[in-house]
Amino acid sequence: MTADDLAALEPACTPTAALAFFDGLAAVEARDLIGRWRGRELATGHPMDGLLAASGWYGKQFDDIDHVHPLLFATPAGEIFPVEPRWIPLGLIDKVPPAAVSRGRVVLGVLTPVLRARKHRARLREVRDRGVVTAAMVYDHLPIIDVFRRVDDRTVLGVMDLRRIPRPYFFILQRD
Template identity: 50%
Template sequence: MTTVDPSFDVLLSRANRGDVRTDEALALFDTLPAVRPEEMFGEWRGEEFPTGHPMDGLLGATGWAGKRFEDADRVHPLLFWNAERTGTFPVDPIRVPMGLPVPTGLRRPWLHRVITAGRPLLATSRYTARLRATEYRGVSTATMIYDARPINDVFRRVSETRLLGLMDHRGDAAPYFFVLYRP
């Protein structure tokens, strides 16, 4: 059984205060062990790991809940909370405007209301990603590959129930970091 490295919790706490940058997060990522794709199956809750990326704060404000991996070929990469936060629904990533600038000051809970109100247009029952082992930064590890976006989410193990992920999006200068944990 893998235990949580206390330095991860310290770094996550610092990240949530805005005190961690990409190079420090990548250094941590590089120390963590790989994850096999089959270890990812099931539902995972998500939280952001801020590093100064332009997306920091956006997923939290929109009500992002996490990801669901049914198996290697059936993945819901974006789960959002319903209005009551009692359940989740999958969103089709192709319907989410990735380049839409939302200034940091506007990343407020009302964005969650926009997502839930747009559920009829955004939600999907289709699986929109796959899970494979790929090599990233010299390590072969579980990677979620979006079907219709140039995005790979790469995962490393923090503990048996927690992962550090990063979104490698073509065109971004740096990766976007997040944490997944078993509910």
């Protein structure tokens, strides 16, 4: 599986195709994720499709194994900052359309002081997922685990496992 194969799945594919691609990828070690990564969604019909992009999601920052900023956002002015995940209204995921989120993004610059994470809010661990031991990001205060597989040296495919939503949410991270 290569970046070209991933590009063939974008911008949208079925959950079955995304899972088959994910299952064909190699594991990634946690230490290989250290650094800042820019994210984008892989649309599969998940209730979250379009929400992160509309909200100004930038990606993730792995400072070391135990110090991760799981959500980086960019203000309309381009400032990148870590967001406190507990302020994300997970209960509204399937109730708010991306267009409404996008309209609300204009206030992101004003809300930055309130939303900004003061501490790292996740850590990396290696877990067995779908029969493969690979890196995963575990949120400190939310029932979320993001599992990663390697596409190439600069790209990983992530699958978000959110406890109350049985379908996986797919995203792509590329090293900054």
